[in-house]
Amino acid sequence: GGQSNEGNGESEAPEQTQTKGKIGLVISTLNNPFFVTLREGVETKAAELGYELVVLDSQDESSKELSNVEDVLQQGIDVLLINPVDSDAVANAVKLANDKNVPVVTLDRSASDGDVKVHIASDNVAGGKMAGEFIIQQLNGKGKVVQLQGIPGTSAARDRGKGFEEAIKDSDIEVIASQPADFDRQKGLSVMENILQAQPEIDAVFCQNDEMALGALQAIEASEREGILVVGFDATDDAVKAVEEGKLAATIAQMPEVIGSMGVEYAHKIMSGENVPEYVPVDLRLVTK
Amino acid sequence: MNHPNPIVRNNTLHNMFLKLRSIIGLLLLSAILSVLSPRFLTYSNLFNVLRQTSLNAIIAVGMTFVILTGGIDLSVGSILAFSSAIAANMAHNNTSAAVAILTGLVVGALLGLTNGLIVTQGNVPPFIATLAMMTMARGATLVYSNGQPITGLGDGFYLIGNGYLGQIPIPVIITIGALLVAYYILSQTRTGRYIYAVGSNESAAKLTGINTKLVKTLVYAISGFTAALSGIIIASRLNSAPPTAGSGAELDAIAAVVLGGTSLAGGEGHIAGTFIGALIIGVLNNGLNLLNVSSYYQQFVKGVVILIAVLLDRRKS
Amino acid sequence: MNHPNPIVRNNTLHNMFLKLRSIIGLLLLSAILSVLSPRFLTYSNLFNVLRQTSLNAIIAVGMTFVILTGGIDLSVGSILAFSSAIAANMAHNNTSAAVAILTGLVVGALLGLTNGLIVTQGNVPPFIATLAMMTMARGATLVYSNGQPITGLGDGFYLIGNGYLGQIPIPVIITIGALLVAYYILSQTRTGRYIYAVGSNESAAKLTGINTKLVKTLVYAISGFTAALSGIIIASRLNSAPPTAGSGAELDAIAAVVLGGTSLAGGEGHIAGTFIGALIIGVLNNGLNLLNVSSYYQQFVKGVVILIAVLLDRRKS
C-alpha cells in the first residue's frame, strides 16, 4: 500500500527557505515519464525549500552520467542527488563527489560503491516480485504469461525481470514468451502483435514498464482477444488512467514524485547537519482498480 | 546507316528483377521462418507483418528520395515525433481528425523543407544538417509535450492506424499508396529523372539546366512528409504520441533503403527495393518474436541475418 | 607553358588554417561560454572538458580513417562495449591490467577487421556491414556479460582512465598520442596516401596498383581498435563495463569527423579537424551543463549551435 511518505520531512520546511543552497540532480533519463515525474518531485520540493537546482540528464549513458557529475561539480553544488543509470557504473561518479566533499544522495537506484549519505528508493526487484505475485493471485497460481522486457542490459530491465521471475519460480505459471520491447510503447505494440500471432493461449502479460504495457494493450485490443491480464510498472498518468478504465489490470507505483521530494528533504537535512539513515525505503504500491 | 548491334528493346521485367536481387534474401528468410514456425505463414500474421512494416516502409519511401540524391536524413525519427505530437495535441483538443492529421503532415514537410534549405542554401553537409535537426526537433518535441505522452486522440484519429478497408489494414493501404506515388514520381516524371541526375553527377546536372537546389530541397521536404505520415499512424495505433516516438527510426529506414539496393552515393536505386528492404527488417523482427529468441541473442541473430541477406546478392558488383 | 595567374607557392601553415576553419566555430563557442559562465574558463574545467572529449575523440580518430576512404562505421559503440567487457572480465578475474587491456584492444581490432573483410570480400556496403556488426557485437556483449555490468576491475585497470601524468589526465595523453600517430600515418606514410587515394577515386587507385581492399580492411581494423581503446578508458573511468556502453557513440564520432571538415564522400579531410570537431561537441555539452540549460532545451540548443558552427565556415564551397 502507499502510506504517507510525505510526512517525513514536512515540519522543518518553511523556516529554512533562506538557506539558499544549491542542489545538483543528475538523472538517468528524461525521456521516460517516470523520471520526468521524479524530477518534478525534486523541483517542487526544491522550490518550496528555496534551493537552487541544477538538473542534468544522462540519457541512459553511464559515461554521459560521469561527465554530467563532473560538470555539475564544477558549479559548486552543496548536495548531489543522483539517479544512477546503473548501480555499478555510477561508483566512480560518486567517488568524484566524495573527493570534493559534496554529499551524495542516490535516488531510485543505489550505488554499489563510494560514500553515499542516503539512498532513497523503492526496490525494482521488489516491484517485479509484487507484479509476479499479483499475477499468481489473479490466475490462481497457474497460467501462461508473456513478459515484455526493457532495453536489454539496463538495470531496470534486469531487476524487474529478476523480481518477477523470483515470484513465479515456485508457481505453475509458465512464461511462454519473453521478448525485449525496449521500454518503448511502439515496440510494445508490435512485439505484442507478434507474440499474439505466435501464442494462441495467453493469460497474462507482465511489462517491465507502463509504456510497453500501453502498447501491448493496444495490440491486445486490436486482436480482439479476451481475458488477457496486462500488468505494467511505474504507474504513469496514462497507465493509472488505463487501470481506472479497467483496461490495465495493475501497475506498480514506485511513487517517483515522493522519491524526488524526499531526496530534497534529505539533502536539506544533510546541509543542516542532521543525522540521516543510510536507506530510506519508499513503499511500492500496487495500483489496481 | 550501320549499327554493329541491333538495338534491343530491353526487357524491363528482367531488368527489374536483376535490380531487385534483394528479393532473394527476403524469400529465403521467409522460407526458413515458415519452416521454423507454423504461425509465420498464416494469413493473419502476414497482414500483421505488413502492418508493422508499413511504419518503417513509409519513412523509407521518403528516405529513398533523399538517398537517391546522395543525401541522408537522420532527422526522420525526431520529425516523426514532433509532427505526431502536434497532430495528437490537436486531436486531443477535439480538432477534427482530418485537420489534425493534415496539420501534422504539413509540419513534417516544413521541417523537412528546413533541412533542405539548410543543405542547399547553407551549404551544410546533409549528415550535419539533419543531425542538427534531429536533436532540435527532439528537443522541441520534449519541450512541447513536457516529456509526457499526449494521449486520448478520439475516434476519428483512431481510424488511420487501426482501421481496415475491406480486409486490408489502412496503414498497409497508405504504404502501398505511398510506394505507388513514389514509383510514379521516380520512374515516370521529370522530377524523378532530376532526382536521379542530381545523385548521379551533381555538377553535370547543374550544367544540363537542372535546378539542383530545388530538387535537393524537395527530397528533404518529401522525407519530412513521409516521416510525419508514419508518425501520425504510430500515434493513431498507440492512441498516444510519446515524445520518444521514432528514436532510432533513421537507422531502420536507411537500412531498408540500402538493403533494397540503393547506393548511399546516390544516383542508383529503386523504390521497390526499398519496400523489400523494409520487409526483410519487418519479417526478421516478427520471426524473432515468433520464435521467442531470447533477448540477448536477438540482436546477434538480427545482425547475422541482415548480413546473409545482403551477401546473397552482393557477391558480384 | 604560360599561366595567366601567378602560381603561389602555398604556405602550409596558412593552408592548414584554411582547412581547419571549423576552429572558428570552436573559438567563438568558447568565447561565448566564457562570457556566460565564469566557471568555463577555469583550469580545472578545461581539463575536465578535455578528459570528457577524449572518449569521443579517440573513437573519432579511427572513424576519420574509415570516412577518409569513403566508408562509415556504425559499429564503434558496440565494439567498444564488447571489447571493454572482455577486458573488464579479465581484469575482474585478476589478470594483469596490461594483459587485459591488450586483449581488449586486440578483440576490438579483430572485430573491426571483420567489418573490413565483410566490406571488401563480401562486397557489402559499409553502412550495412557495420550496421550488422553493430547489432551482432551488442548482442554478443549482452550474451557474454549476461546483461550485467562487469565490475571490480582492480587498481591497475583504474589508472588508464583516472590516472594523471603530472597534471594531465591519462585519457588526455592517450588522445593526444592517438592523434599524433594518426597524423603521422595520414600525412607522412604511404598507407596514409593510399587511404586518401582510395577515398578520392577508388578505381583510379586500383589502376595505380594500390591494393584497395587491403587499405579498406585496414581502416576498419583501426576503427575497431580505437573504439576498443575508448571502451577500455570508459570501463576504467566507471570501474565497470556496462553492456550498454557506447550506445549512440557512432553518431557523436561521425559528427566530430564531419564537423572537422572531413567529407563523408571520402578523400578529403584532416585529423586535426576531427579533434576540433570532437572539442566542439565536448565544449558544447559541458557549456550547456554549466549554464544549467534545462535538458529539453539542451537538445534544441545543441542542434542550433552545431548548425551555426558549420554555417560559420561553409558559406562558400
Next chain:
Amino acid sequence: MLLNMRGISKSFPGVKALDNVDLELNEGEVLALLGENGAGKSTLMKILGGVYSRDQGQIFLRDEEIQINSPRQALEYGIGIIHQELSLLPHLSIMENIFLGREKISILNRIDWNYMKSRSEEILSYLGVKNIDVTKPVKDYSVAVGQMVEIARVLSMDGNIIVMDEPTDTLTSQETEFLFNVIQTLKNEGKGIIYISHKIEEIFKIADRVEVLRDGKNIGTVKVSETNTDDLIQMMVGRKLEDKFPRVCMETGEKIIEIMNLHIPGVLEDINFQLYSGEVLGFSGLVGAGRTELAKTIFGANRYSGEIIFEGKPVKIKSPQQAIEMGIVYLTEDRKQEALFFEHDVLFNMTISTLNDFVTATGRISKNREVREADGYIEKLNIRTPSLYERVINLSGGNQQKLLLARWMMTKPKVLILDEPTRGVDVGAKVEIYNIINQLKQRGIGIIVISSELPEILGICDRIIVMHNGRITGEFTHEEATQEKIMKCAVNL
C-alpha cells in the same frame, strides 16, 4: 620481340569488343594503334594493363607467356599505361599522384617528400611543364595539366612498355611537341611504345608502324613509311573520306548574340564579340586562355560584369537553366565530370535536358515519344550502342560525345557552344560531327566552336577569334586565317 598478344578476345554484355586480336611490339618501336571509336583499342590495352580479364588469348613478354591479373601485376612486368580516362586522384597533390604506389620511403616509413617534390618537378619540366606547384591538389589544375601529370606518372615508373591511350587529346600543339620529343627519347632507350590517337597527322610524326582495328578485329598492319593518310583512313573506316573538313559557305543571318565588355576579375577581361545566325565562330588559344570560362559564362554558370545582348535585347544570364530556356546551350569539354550520368543509360542521358517535350498532360513522361525521338538521333548521328538502355559508361568516347551532341540538338538551340567537340572522336565521326555542324548552321543556328586543334578551327569556322590570358587578341575571317597568324595571337607576340 618485346610484346606479343595472341588471339585476344573479350566480350561485354551485348558487345564483342575484341575478336581474336593479335598485336606485336618490338623494342625501340612506336606502334600506333588506330581504329574507329569503339573498335576495341582501349579494351585491348586494359587487358594488357590487368584492368580487364580476357576471355581468350595469350600474352607473351619477351617470348615468355605471362598472366596479368591486376594493374599491380602489369606494373611489375614493366607495363605502364596512360589510360584514356584520366585516372588521377583529384584530392591528392600532383607529386603524390605521380608517385602513388611507388613513394620513396625514408626512416620510420616516412615518405621522402623532398625527393618526391624535386623529382616530380624534374619529370614535369622534362615534359615541358614548368611553373607548377607540385604540392597542390590536382583538382586545382586544368585537365591538360592532369594529362601531363598522368604522363609523368607513367614515365617515372620506368617501364619497358608504355601505352599511351589518346594522350594528346587534351593537350595543345606545344605540349604535344614536348611529348613527342619524350617519346623519341624513350624509343632510343629501347622501350616499346603503343600509341593510340585519332589525330592521324601525329602518327606520321612519331610512329614506326600502324596496327588498325575495326569492330574488334585486326584489319592489318603497315609501316608508316609505306602508307599515307588516305590509306589509313580507308583501313580504319572501310571507305574513303572525301573531305576531312567539310564546310558549307553561306550568307550569315542576323546578329543573335552580342557580348559587350564582359569581365570576370582574374579570368576574363574586356571581351567583346558578336555571333550571327548561321555562323560558325571558332575560338582558338592555348590551354588556359579562358575560352572555357567564357563559354561557361555565356551559359550562365559564372557571375560576370558586362552586357550580353541576345536577339536584340539585353539579358542577364544567371543560370544554365535560364540559358537553356533562352536557347543557349553549351557542350562541355569535360564529359566525365560535367556532362554524363554514368550510372544511367543512353536514353536517360540523351533526353535529360528536354524532358519537357515528352511530358503528357498528366505530368508523365511519354516513354514512347522519348524513345522515338532518341532513336531518331541515334540514327542521325550514327551513335553506336547496343541499345538505348546501355549504360553510357560502356560507350566509347566518341559515341559519348555524339550522345551529348544529341542531348543539346534536342533542345533546338539558337546558340550552340561546342567546347572541344571532337575530342576523342575518330576521323570518320569527326566528319560526321562537322556535317552536323554544317546542317545546324544551315538551319540558322549560331555556333561557337572552341577547339585546340588548329586544322579543325581553320577548316570549319567562318570566323576565328583568338584568346590569350583571358583577353581577345585577334580575329580573322576564314579566308584570312592561317596557322601562323593564329599562333602569333595565341602567344600574344
